[in-house]
Structures are given as structure tokens and as C-alpha cells.
Amino acid sequence: MTMLTPVPAISIQGVGKTFNPDSDEQVVALDGIDLDVEATEFVSLIGPSGCGKSTLLRLIADLVTPTAGTIEVFGKSAHQARLDRDYGMAFQSAGLFSWRKVARNIELPLELMGWSKADREARSAEMLELVQLPEFGNHYPWQLSGGMQQRVAIARALSFKPRLLLMDEPFGALDEMTREHMQNELLELVSEVGTTVVFITHSISEATFLSNRVVVLSPRPGRIHDIIDVPLGDHRTEDTREEETYFKCATEVREALRHVGASP
């Protein structure tokens, strides 16, 4: 183990992103971002609206290209990582395809990867089991509640067992109870497989509960204001939410957010 020099899952160096760089409507979304995310680490991005956290996630995903700096994902360019399908993605809106049954939604990435029908079906059944919706494969998305749809979206993102999961406020539209439940489930899922996660949220408690590190961004231009370690260990349960360390870290995050000048 000590012989290996582990390549960080994500390495971001001096990254900046300016939209419409040559016009009067120039917007500097991100500036001078340096951030390494270790393999199997869970990192949350939090900050006021307009701090560029969504842009940062999309830069890692190679859905947007940086105007400055470099991004490496598992030691290769973000672009190559995207083509190699190194990451799965989930958004605030579950974004399920209404014309596909639940199981076939989960199979979508597998289809694009050219898996055989039998393999796809076996995997989607396995994933449905994992997100505790085994009997819903044959339903259409509209027949599921918001929380269930989000679980399907996560199953879809994890279906090809990517090493990295990029999530943009995936639980933002859920009620508090469902949300906490989903957080527990997500931690179980990713610790089982050893997935690295970058997670955008507006919720201090969510960021604190889930993360090994919480990255607090400041707005206009988006910069990293502070990075808060959350030493709550790897096995977090409902009781974790009542630990003193949890409250201490949540307070740190809150104060950092207050410092950058807006409510999250």
C-alpha cells in the first residue's frame, strides 16, 4: 500500500472559467481554483448562488471547458475521462426519460456502452435491488414519487459502476425526511463500491453529514474560500447527526458561509 503513490481522483489546478470572454456580458464564473479530490473521498461544494459550484462540477465532467488551468480525472484529461465513462452523473431533477420504463432508464448508459440485453437486464435488476425498488422496474417514471425517481437516477448513475460520481443537488427537491433517508442510502451505496463523490448542495447539514471535506465557495468570481474537514469517520449513521463533532463542523461550515456573504 505504501509503495503506491495514489493518483488523486480529481486534480484541479489554477482553473478559471469566463463565460462570453470577448463581450461586454463577460462573466467570470470561476477563478484560480486549486483542488485535489482523493480516491473514495466524498467532497461537497457549497456556496451562495452564483459562486460557480455547478460550473465547477460541469468542468470536471467536461460538459464545459475551462478558460484557464487544467483538470485531470484519474490522471487523464477530463475530456478523456468523459469518453472513458469514468464518472456517473445525477442532477436535481431526476431527468428520467418519461418514455422509458424504470429499468430501461437505468440501462441507458449500458446501452450506449454496447452491453448485451441480458447483461443490461441483470445489472438493472441488481441496481433496483440496491436502491430498494426491486418491484418497480416495469413502471414508468410518472408512477413513482419524487424520492423514488431520484433513487432511480442514482441507480442509473451507478449502473456501470463508475469510480466517480458527480451530483448536482440531487436531493434538492425532496422533503427533509426523504432527504435524510436518501443521504444514508447514498453513503451506504458509495462506501460499498468505494466511489469517489463530488456533491453540490445548498444544505449545511447535508454537506456535513455526507462529506469528508466541505469546500466553501465565494461568489463573483467563484473562488475557494475555505475547506472544512469533517472527521466523522467512514461509518456514519443516524446517530452521527447528533455527535458533537457533527455540530462543530456544521457550525464551521455555517460560519464560513456567513463570511462569504450570503445564505447558501
Next chain:
Amino acid sequence: MSAGFTVPRRLGAVAPAAIAGLVLLVLWELGVRAFGIREFVLPRPSSIGQALADNWSTSEGVSTVSLRQAGWNTTVIAVSGLVVGVLLGAALALLATRYVRVGRTLTPFAVAANATPIVALAPIFNAWFGITSPLSNQAVVVVVVFFPVFLNTARGLLEVEVSQIELMRSYGATDLSVLGKVRIPNAIPFFLTSLRLAAPLSVIAAIVAEYFGGPQDRLGPVITQNASFARYAEAWAAIVVASVVGLALFALAVALERVAMPWRRPVDGQ
């Protein structure tokens, strides 16, 4: 949940409209009798029914063709024009959304043409294709049907959720995969809605075109000939046939919507 409609529910949904229709017919009949309205203003439903029965399989009047034959001939024109117009509209929508430059060139014309009364072109098409040619009537149907299909389908191909496109890109999907797995399925409801508009429109277009020319064994000429000889019940009988054809095509489009979109959430009253 998705078990579909049970028979009683379906009957229940249709019953109010059927009853209203019957009441309307009875009121019409009684009204025409009570107020002594003359036949050339508004014939009674019973005389229209009589004319329909008399002229259904043989022509009793001024036209040389039975209503059944005229109805069939017009249906052929309407349906053939509908099929060509729909295929053309959908194909060009695909082209216009796939190649931005084609779209930018085509769409303003389509929007403008869609707002133009295209049936006004019927006499021009007669000059192009020949006054006795069915092609001139078919051409009117094709053009009338084309625009709603083109515009709606194009909208469905373009109005795709951003997160779904991002998702596809995150999988490294090609443009062709995005088209096949996102844009086309997304456009299906839009396309089927346009079909629902286009189906009855094709009958309207066919008949109006027939008023201006083309072969005489069609519903359009049967209506004009009977009307010009003051045989209004016969003219109305032909109109009834035309309505039935239009309704049938509409019902077909609705049925297709049910079959082609099994994922559709059942809506009350649909």
C-alpha cells in the same frame, strides 16, 4: 394504474356527448318544423337522412356518382395527401433540427406559410397539374398538412430537457445517439398532436381543393352541384359523409396516440 380504460368508464365518458348530440338533432328537427324554416335554408335532419339513404349506393340526383363512391374517392385524396404531407413534414423537421443552417433557412418560411391560407393555392395547382388531375387536389392536402407537422415535430426535437442532453454527453454519446434516444422520443408526443390536427385538416383541404377543380366524382363537386340545383338535402348528405370521414381520421390519430405512447400518463377525459 395503467390497466387502461374499463368498458363502463368508456361508455360513461362518451354518454354525455352522445346524448347532447341526439338532443341537438331532435331540437333541429322540431325547430325546422315549428318555425317553418324552408328546406333551402336548413333541411331537417330527417330529410338529410333520407337523401343520404337514397344516394348512398346509387346517384339519384344531378351528380353521376354515389355518395359512397364520392366519399371513398375524397378519402383516398385526403389520406394519400395526409401520408405524404406527414412524412415530408417529419423528415424536414429532422433535417432542419439536425442541420442548424437548414433550420434557420426553412423555419421562417414555414412559419409564414403556416399563417397563409394555403387552400387559396388550389387554382394555381390546377394550372400546374391539370384541372382534371387528382394530383392538384393531393398537392393542396400535402401542403396544408405539411406545416403543422413540420413545426410541431421540430419543436419536439428541440425542446429537450437540458439535463437529459448533459446526461447523454456525460456518457460520451454521439449526436446520433442523442437524436435517437432523446430527441426523437421527446418529439413523438408533439408529432402525434400535429397528426391529430392534420388528420381532419386533410379532409377540409381535399374538399376545398375539389371545389376548384379536379375529377368530378368527389364530395366537393357533389356538394357544389347539388347546391347549385337547390338540392340542399343532398348537399347536406354529402357534407355529413365528409364529416364522418374527417371524424374517422381524427379518431384514428387519437387511437395511434394511445398505441404509440404507452408511457403516457392517463388524463381524465382523454
